[in-house]
Amino acid sequence: MIEEGLKVCVGMSHEIIRAATPPPTVFNFDRKAILEAPLGQLIKMFSRVSQNIDLVKDLRKIVEWRDFCAHNAFRHDLYSRAGSSDYSAHTAQDLAEVNKVTGSLVERLAQEVTAIQKQHAKVVMKSNAP
Secondary structure (H helix, E strand, O other): OHHHHHHHHHHHHHHHHHHHOOOOOOOOOOHHHHHHOOHHHHHHHHHHHOOOHHHHHHHHHHHHHHHHHHHHHHHHHHHHHOOOOOOOOOOHHHHHHHHHHHHHHHHHHHHHHHHHHHHHHHHHHHHHOO
């Protein structure tokens, strides 16, 4: 959900910028690049269009845990049972904390999406009106 929220924020922000850019200047962006970007790159893109510095900092903190959960949790569990894990031990409490922090980040991103949607309606929809 974090990645999807960031994609919405970045994509809509770029549409706002494009709609607000007066001719002859243009603002082009690559939708596909946004849709295919990994979490770290999405956070970097988001940091360029958001004034919410605290959210950006907190998003950067979650990348390591996200990578662990997405790519290594199963492997870690399997190997730790055999006593040969290459990863440090993480407890259920660690994962519960990540879940709590992630939930908070999703809520904060939802607030960003709501604010951007309002701005998008004012700028982009207005510029597309006949």
